[in-house]
Amino acid sequence: MGSTNISIIGAGSAVFSMRLVSDLCKTPGLSGSRVTLMDKDENRLKAVHVLARKLASELGHPIEFVTTKDIEKAVEGADFVINAALVGGHTFLSEIREIGERFGYYRGIDSQEFNMVSDYYTLTNWNQLEFMMKLAKLLETRSPNAWLLLAANPVLEGTTLLKRHTNANVVGFCHGFLALEEICRKLDLEFSKVDWQVAGVNHGIWLNHFSLGGTDAYKILKEKFSENADWRPSNPFDDSFSPAARYMLDFYGLMPIGDTIRNSSWAFHYDIETKKRWYGEPWGGVDSEEGWRWYTDLLGFVVKMFRELAMILEKEPEKSLRGLLKNVASELPEDLAREASTFFNPNIMSGEQHIPFINAIANDEKTRLVVNVLNNGTIRGLPDDIAIEAPAIVSSAGIKMEEIYPDLPERIIKWYLLPRILRMEWALEAFLKKDTSLITEVLFRDPRTKSREQAERAVAEVFRAARKYY
Amino acid sequence: MGSTNISIIGAGSAVFSMRLVSDLCKTPGLSGSRVTLMDKDENRLKAVHVLARKLASELGHPIEFVTTKDIEKAVEGADFVINAALVGGHTFLSEIREIGERFGYYRGIDSQEFNMVSDYYTLTNWNQLEFMMKLAKLLETRSPNAWLLLAANPVLEGTTLLKRHTNANVVGFCHGFLALEEICRKLDLEFSKVDWQVAGVNHGIWLNHFSLGGTDAYKILKEKFSENADWRPSNPFDDSFSPAARYMLDFYGLMPIGDTIRNSSWAFHYDIETKKRWYGEPWGGVDSEEGWRWYTDLLGFVVKMFRELAMILEKEPEKSLRGLLKNVASELPEDLAREASTFFNPNIMSGEQHIPFINAIANDEKTRLVVNVLNNGTIRGLPDDIAIEAPAIVSSAGIKMEEIYPDLPERIIKWYLLPRILRMEWALEAFLKKDTSLITEVLFRDPRTKSREQAERAVAEVFRAARKYY
Numbered sequence: 001m002g003s004t005n006i007s008i009i010g011a012g013s014a015v016f017s018m019r020l021v022s023d024l025c026k027t028p029g030l031s032g033s034r035v036t037l038m039d040k041d042e043n044r045l046k047a048v049h050v051l052a053r054k055l056a057s058e059l060g061h062p063i064e065f066v067t068t069k070d071i072e073k074a075v076e077g078a079d080f081v082i083n084a085a086l087v088g089g090h091t092f093l094s095e096i097r098e099i100g101e102r103f104g105y106y107r108g109i110d111s112q113e114f115n116m117v118s119d120y121y122t123l124t125n126w127n128q129l130e131f132m133m134k135l136a137k138l139l140e141t142r143s144p145n146a147w148l149l150l151a152a153n154p155v156l157e158g159t160t161l162l163k164r165h166t167n168a169n170v171v172g173f174c175h176g177f178l179a180l181e182e183i184c185r186k187l188d189l190e191f192s193k194v195d196w197q198v199a200g201v202n203h204g205i206w207l208n209h210f211s212l213g214g215t216d217a218y219k220i221l222k223e224k225f226s227e228n229a230d231w232r233p234s235n236p237f238d239d240s241f242s243p244a245a246r247y248m249l250d251f252y253g254l255m256p257i258g259d260t261i262r263n264s265s266w267a268f269h270y271d272i273e274t275k276k277r278w279y280g281e282p283w284g285g286v287d288s289e290e291g292w293r294w295y296t297d298l299l300g301f302v303v304k305m306f307r308e309l310a311m312i313l314e315k316e317p318e319k320s321l322r323g324l325l326k327n328v329a330s331e332l333p334e335d336l337a338r339e340a341s342t343f344f345n346p347n348i349m350s351g352e353q354h355i356p357f358i359n360a361i362a363n364d365e366k367t368r369l370v371v372n373v374l375n376n377g378t379i380r381g382l383p384d385d386i387a388i389e390a391p392a393i394v395s396s397a398g399i400k401m402e403e404i405y406p407d408l409p410e411r412i413i414k415w416y417l418l419p420r421i422l423r424m425e426w427a428l429e430a431f432l433k434k435d436t437s438l439i440t441e442v443l444f445r446d447p448r449t450k451s452r453e454q455a456e457r458a459v460a461e462v463f464r465a466a467r468k469y470y
Numbered sequence: 471m472g473s474t475n476i477s478i479i480g481a482g483s484a485v486f487s488m489r490l491v492s493d494l495c496k497t498p499g500l501s502g503s504r505v506t507l508m509d510k511d512e513n514r515l516k517a518v519h520v521l522a523r524k525l526a527s528e529l530g531h532p533i534e535f536v537t538t539k540d541i542e543k544a545v546e547g548a549d550f551v552i553n554a555a556l557v558g559g560h561t562f563l564s565e566i567r568e569i570g571e572r573f574g575y576y577r578g579i580d581s582q583e584f585n586m587v588s589d590y591y592t593l594t595n596w597n598q599l600e601f602m603m604k605l606a607k608l609l610e611t612r613s614p615n616a617w618l619l620l621a622a623n624p625v626l627e628g629t630t631l632l633k634r635h636t637n638a639n640v641v642g643f644c645h646g647f648l649a650l651e652e653i654c655r656k657l658d659l660e661f662s663k664v665d666w667q668v669a670g671v672n673h674g675i676w677l678n679h680f681s682l683g684g685t686d687a688y689k690i691l692k693e694k695f696s697e698n699a700d701w702r703p704s705n706p707f708d709d710s711f712s713p714a715a716r717y718m719l720d721f722y723g724l725m726p727i728g729d730t731i732r733n734s735s736w737a738f739h740y741d742i743e744t745k746k747r748w749y750g751e752p753w754g755g756v757d758s759e760e761g762w763r764w765y766t767d768l769l770g771f772v773v774k775m776f777r778e779l780a781m782i783l784e785k786e787p788e789k790s791l792r793g794l795l796k797n798v799a800s801e802l803p804e805d806l807a808r809e810a811s812t813f814f815n816p817n818i819m820s821g822e823q824h825i826p827f828i829n830a831i832a833n834d835e836k837t838r839l840v841v842n843v844l845n846n847g848t849i850r851g852l853p854d855d856i857a858i859e860a861p862a863i864v865s866s867a868g869i870k871m872e873e874i875y876p877d878l879p880e881r882i883i884k885w886y887l888l889p890r891i892l893r894m895e896w897a898l899e900a901f902l903k904k905d906t907s908l909i910t911e912v913l914f915r916d917p918r919t920k921s922r923e924q925a926e927r928a929v930a931e932v933f934r935a936a937r938k939y940y
Contacts, residue, residue, distance in 0.1 A: 265915055415911065426885065429884070448917075450740070
């Protein structure tokens with residue numbers, strides 16, 4: 001394949017865009033690609049452009065960058081469109097959450113059983129789903145052969161929606177399964193040598209097999225839990241060995257991976273005290289008021305830092321990004337400092353799967369990736385027309401899902417995945433019909449609802465506010 | 471077919487047994503049948519025997535009655551076994567309900583979304599399910615060709631359980647669909663001339679079509695609702711035109727029939743005030759403390775009355791049951807007095823479908839009946855291996871399910887039936903594994919649960935009490 005045209009929608013997310021650009025520079029087969037950065041926020045777009053150009057140039061790779069605020073222009077001629085846009089941004093998430101809380105819905109009405117992730121709105125962010133639809137429909141007509149890579153949440157709802165209602169080539173991605181890499185590190189197992197499979201739906205994936213050289217690695221995993229009496233999280237995301245994970249492993253029979261642990265039932269999320277008990281002190285996991293503040297503070301810090309770096313580089317283009325990042329490394333939290341250093345390490349990819357996917361398709365480089373596609377019989381016991389998440393071999397022939405073996409346990413199908421999928425169906429129907437009474441009906445089935453009026457008033461108020469963002 | 475052997479298990483339920491015996495006497499093809507009455511309560515068994523013998527003799531039909539307390543004897547040689555037994559009886563129901571209420575579970579832990587019916591226990595009455603299994607397994611070996619007619623609740627769980635785990639010829643029955651007859655009466659439509667179909671699961675059935683001579687009877691039904699502003703129930707069961715029914719018709723798109731109206735979401739059942747608002751004053755429907763007292767008082771009155779009638783007839787066998795029933799008619803509530811008079815009316819069947827079913831099978835009398843059998847593709851959108859309720863043509867060739875046309879709306883499948891079916895799966899797994907931690911898990915998803923401890927303590931206490939009945 002010659003020059004590959006890649007568009008990043010919502011490219012203003014600096015860390016995400018830097019990861020992609022860095023990965024691209026480390027992928028020889030994609031040398032000479034053209035990258036269109038699209039964001040509706042001009043300042044963020046400009047900053048990312050400066051940084052991306054600099055990163056590519058310091059990595060010695062000729063990437064042609066184009067920036068645009070126009071989505072149609074971004075889509076035109078693209079081979080691959082990566083959608084990372086969160087319509088309304090964190091401002092929307094906060095406003096809607098706060099209204100919910102005023103009406104007695106702790107963590108907002110979008111926090112629901114098996115979907116507690118604080119930026120994974122399925123009930124109220126119709127804008128986000130609408131935008132995904134618009135993008136997919138644009139692709140249908142403008143670039144019918146292009147792939148649409150969904151990076152933005154909600155991946156389960158979004159992928160299902162677009163696969164059902166458009167003809168775009170959609171595939172959903174989430175790096176959540178990489179928590180398994182971190183688990184392996186803690187178990188002193190070499191991730192690359194482990195034989196593993198995850199399966200489920202986005203943010204609801206389970207470690208279906210896990211072995212190393214014929215040895216059952218689950219045994220090692222369970223031993224780790226039992227020696228873990230005084231476990232404490234190192235950060236709000238550090239929950240793989242939390243009491244919540246342990247309970248889920250015991251109850252469901254398989255290890256929940258990544259965001260799956262956050263997505264438990266209300267018994268783990270009633271209030272901050274409950275969250276602390278299950279997700280550890282002092283935050284109670286990332287989906288508490290304290291954990292989420294930790295995360296958004298960090299995000300704010302990073303955004304500000306990249307904006308400042310971009311400003312420096314604009315004024316003094318001769319400075320090196322690598323050098324600047326080294327200078328600020330001491331101010332960065334450990335994980336971020338490590339990540340920043342990997343941008344320039346030719347042997348370490350970011351872990352995001354978008355560029356490897358593009359390389360696999362464009363250059364027939366058979367690659368094992370964890371993707372979100374319609375089930376169509378892959379996971380037994382789930383409907384065909386819902387997006388599942390599982391490993392696949394990707395090549396220029398397309399996506400070939402791995403056989404799920406053994407079948408996921410009935411316990412996970414009937415107590416976790418099917419209830420979660422019903423919530424998706426409810427959310428999608430409400431969105432498609434723009435019917436807020438369906439959202440009220442969802443709240444009638446919510447343990448935080450004490451009266452009909454509470455649900456009705458919360459929904460009225462939430463959608464009055466949401467409308468501002470339309 | 472020659473003499474048909476029919477066994478009634480739990481025959482001590484006088485009204486139910488009288489209905490069956492009366493129906494039998496009015497079915498010429500079943501003349502000369504032998505009826506085995508089985509109950510473990512000797513006094514109730516004796517009383518029913520006296521009454522049944524008398525009823526048959528006054529109706530001029532030669533029925534041979536056998537009584538036994540032994541289930542194996544009851545099953546041996548039977549062609550049809552009707553199970554009406556409620557293991558533990560109302561004493562069990564009340565005790566378990568009261569414990570639940572002490573821990574904050576209004577109407578007991580078995581009251582659950584889409585299953586509020588106060589004697590339809592799916593979570594705690596493992597005895598009931600165990601007894602059904604025992605009976606079906608007995609049939610497998612002792613009378614493998616016999617039919618097992620499930621009359622006792624929970625019909626959805628019971629039929630599914632027995633079809634999945636035994637080879638008995640099981641079919642479930644519920645007279646709940648007859649509410650449609652009452653609806654027609656209120657709409658001045660002749661029920662026998664109406665073209666109708668109900669479909670769903672037991673206590674969750676929906677009026678799938680409804681017309682009269684080519685006219686859409688739904689229109690008439692909806693008009694009735696709109697002129698019903700000052701609706702009040704005549705008794706706690708009178709809910710077909712309640713605000714709850716109206717809401718369900720609007721939201722789900724089809725009319726809920728019979729017990730389906732009781733089985734709504736928590737929004738209709740939070741507390742007695744909510745129930746009154748949706749099911750009418752003064753009872754708030756039959757599944758409130760007040761409605762249920764009305765029902766159990768009535769039940770107690772009827773049981774006492776039949777016991778007294780039996781005592782009189784034992785002492786003075788020359789007296790006529792018909793005459794005695796006439797004498798007490800003035801003391802009976804209107805519905806019951808009407809029913810008692812029909813026992814002796816050769817043109818009116820009770821409405822219970824058991825005898826018509828037996829006649830259809832035994833005498834190849836093609837009959838349209840509403841039955842509970844495994845879905846196997848009958849209702850699109852539901853799994854194959856769950857018991858659905860829908861009309862069938864029954865004959866000596868067996869049960870031929872009617873085509874469900876049109877398909878049930880997605881709204882009913884995804885917002886009502888699938889969530890209800892998941893609850894069945896949870897209950898059956900808990901029963902099969904005798905795992906109370908699964909019941910606790912169900913309570914974690916219950917809006918009445920405010921803390922983990924509440925659920926755990928309620929379940930421990932409930933099963934401590936339930937064990938007494940094992």
